[in-house]
Amino acid sequence: MSVAEQMLKVAQDAKAASQTMACLSSAVKNELLQRMAQSLLDHTEELIEANGKDLAAAREAGLAPAMVDRLALDAPRIRGMADGLREVAELPDPVGEITGMQRRPNDLQIGRMRIPLGVIGIVYESRPNVTADAAGLCLKSGNAVILRGGKEAFHSNLAIGKVLKSELERMRLPAAALQVIETTDRTAILELLKREEEIDLIIPRGGEGLIRFVSEHSRIPVIKHYKGVCHTFVDASADYEQAEKICINAKVQRPGVCNAMETLLIHQDIAETFVPRIAAAMRAQGVELHGCETTREFAAEALPATEEDWHAEYLDLTLAVKVVESLDEAIKHIRKYGSLHTEVIVTRDYQNSQRFLREVNSSVVMVNASSRFSDGNQFGLGAEIGISTTKLHSFGPMGLEDLTTRKFIVLGDGQIRQ
Numbered sequence: 001m002s003v004a005e006q007m008l009k010v011a012q013d014a015k016a017a018s019q020t021m022a023c024l025s026s027a028v029k030n031e032l033l034q035r036m037a038q039s040l041l042d043h044t045e046e047l048i049e050a051n052g053k054d055l056a057a058a059r060e061a062g063l064a065p066a067m068v069d070r071l072a073l074d075a076p077r078i079r080g081m082a083d084g085l086r087e088v089a090e091l092p093d094p095v096g097e098i099t100g101m102q103r104r105p106n107d108l109q110i111g112r113m114r115i116p117l118g119v120i121g122i123v124y125e126s127r128p129n130v131t132a133d134a135a136g137l138c139l140k141s142g143n144a145v146i147l148r149g150g151k152e153a154f155h156s157n158l159a160i161g162k163v164l165k166s167e168l169e170r171m172r173l174p175a176a177a178l179q180v181i182e183t184t185d186r187t188a189i190l191e192l193l194k195r196e197e198e199i200d201l202i203i204p205r206g207g208e209g210l211i212r213f214v215s216e217h218s219r220i221p222v223i224k225h226y227k228g229v230c231h232t233f234v235d236a237s238a239d240y241e242q243a244e245k246i247c248i249n250a251k252v253q254r255p256g257v258c259n260a261m262e263t264l265l266i267h268q269d270i271a272e273t274f275v276p277r278i279a280a281a282m283r284a285q286g287v288e289l290h291g292c293e294t295t296r297e298f299a300a301e302a303l304p305a306t307e308e309d310w311h312a313e314y315l316d317l318t319l320a321v322k323v324v325e326s327l328d329e330a331i332k333h334i335r336k337y338g339s340l341h342t343e344v345i346v347t348r349d350y351q352n353s354q355r356f357l358r359e360v361n362s363s364v365v366m367v368n369a370s371s372r373f374s375d376g377n378q379f380g381l382g383a384e385i386g387i388s389t390t391k392l393h394s395f396g397p398m399g400l401e402d403l404t405t406r407k408f409i410v411l412g413d414g415q416i417r418q
Contacts, residue, residue: 003183007191010146011198013176014119018144021177022116026093028171029140033089035167037082040132043163044078050159051128058152066256066316070126071153081132081160088136088382094401095142098409109411114404116142118200121192122385123148123214125206128156133376133383134203135164135178141403144177146192146199150206151184158182193218203398205386208313223398225389227313228258228341230371233330233356234278235347236269242368243274243346244281249370250344252285256315258387259342259374263310263320265330268294271323275299279321287317294323310337327352331359338362340389342374363389363396 001009040047051073058068094114101111120143122134131147138145149157161180168175181188193202196219204214208227215222232250234243250261266274271294279289279299289295290309291302302321309320310333324330334343342364345356353367364374374397376384381399388394394402 003185003187004191006183007181007188007195010176010179010181011119011192011195013174014144014146014179015198017174017177018116018118018142020174021139021144022095022118022142024142024173026095028173029093029142030089032167032171032173033085033136033140035171036132036136036164037085037089039163039167040078040082040085040160043159044075047078047156047159047163048073048075050155051153053155054128054153061152063152064256064316066254067126069254070256071128071156073128073156077129081129084129084133084377084383085136087377088140088400091140091382091400093140094404099406106415107413108415111409112406113409114401114406116404119144119146119198120385120403121146121148121199121202121220123189123192123202123204123206123210125150125210126152127205128153128160130205131157131160131180132164134385135161137381137383137385137398137400137403139177141400143403144174144179146179146181148181148189148192150210154184189214190217193220196220203386223386223388223390223394225258225341225387227339228260228387229262229311229313229337229339230259230342230344230374231263231265231330231334231338232261232344232346232371233265233324233327233334234267234270234274235327235345235349235352236267237349237352238267238270238274238346239348240270240274240277244278246344246346246368246370247278248281248285250372251282251287251319252317253370253372255317257372258313258315259371260315261319261344261371262313263322263333263337265333266295266321266323267327267330268323268325271295272298275321275323282319285317287319289319289321291321292323295321313339327355331356334360334362341387342366342371344369344371363387 097114124130202220203223204211275298289302290305340362343362344366376397384397
């Protein structure tokens with residue numbers, strides 16, 4: 001069977017399975033997720049063993065430490081995947097919710113009912129936890145899901161998918177509701193992206209190259225998130241200790257993820273004091289700074305920043321730093337170089353905080369908090385299917401409701417149109 005024939009079967013099987021999943025009760029879906037969570041814990045050793053093959057290949061290929069970290073599974077991270085599934089199980093089920101019912105002058109009652117999208121394709125890189133997160137959200141929202149992970153996590157993704165799929169089979173539910181593509185051949189992606197009759201939405205997660213590749217070749221609607229160039233602006237009124245803690249956490253805690261800070265903006269009124277302080281703190285954490293001319297006046301060890309640095313998503317212990325004249329300049333910089341992901345202001349000035357919230361139109365805007373909180377789990381979504389930086393049909397971290405749509409329902413009593 002050719003790759004094209006295999007992907008046609010995958011898509012058709014998913015379409016058929018989605019019709020069953022759309023009609024499941026909340027109780028059945030919640031039981032499924034709880035059982036999947038426990039199964040992950042029960043198979044921890046097997047999952048770590050499979051992940052070990054991927055880690056060995058990644059190190060042999062010379063992947064950066066931050067990228068290897070994205071790939072790694074251990075007992076706490078597997079427990080985190082299980083906890084995510086359980087949290088999704090506890091969330092309200094959006095499917096079947098009826099809103100906006102109104103009675104028309106002819107006594108027709110018209111409202112809208114929330115329904116699953118159908119079949120969702122996820123194309124992703126590196127992080128194997130996406131396999132569990134995406135499966136849980138898609139299944140709870142009544143969808144079928146096709147998962148195509150990157151070759152760097154091939155063994156991990158297959159192992160996780162096998163564990164989760166076994167619970168569908170044990171509950172006599174269609175196994176094709178959750179399919180992990182069992183080939184690293186890139187042709188498989190191209191064939192899936194042609195299946196517009198069976199697949200309703202494609203969500204790519206990974207580097208900008210992958211997302212542009214998917215967007216350019218897909219016949220199916222795509223939720224895009226090209227990159228995470230996240231900014232933190234330290235305002236003139238900021239508390240230095242608070243600002244330092246937020247900046248260090250945003251850059252250092254997990255530098256290889258999309259919600260890590262990539263550019264630090266500092267108000268010129270505090271540059272003489274705060275730039276040396278934050279530069280020393282970053283240096284102690286092994287962060288390499290690329291700074292503007294003013295930054296380098298107060299942090300001589302910083303490398304000269306170029307135009308490319310303001311666009312960069314480093315995903316590593318590298319940080320671009322720029323001193324700006326005002327809040328206006330900070331907002332202007334973010335509008336020019338930001339990726340609509342997450343932006344932060346650290347300030348004690350209420351008016352400035354409110355201006356920042358109103359005028360910065362990224363998908364997540366924060367006041368006095370680390371950009372690392374820009375995450376579906378942290379936002380109470382249980383997990384996230386991804387972060388959308390396109391405004392249709394979702395913006396920001398995507399949870400259950402974002403994997404549904406609404407249809408009109410009409411209740412009549414024999415009315416006919418004159």
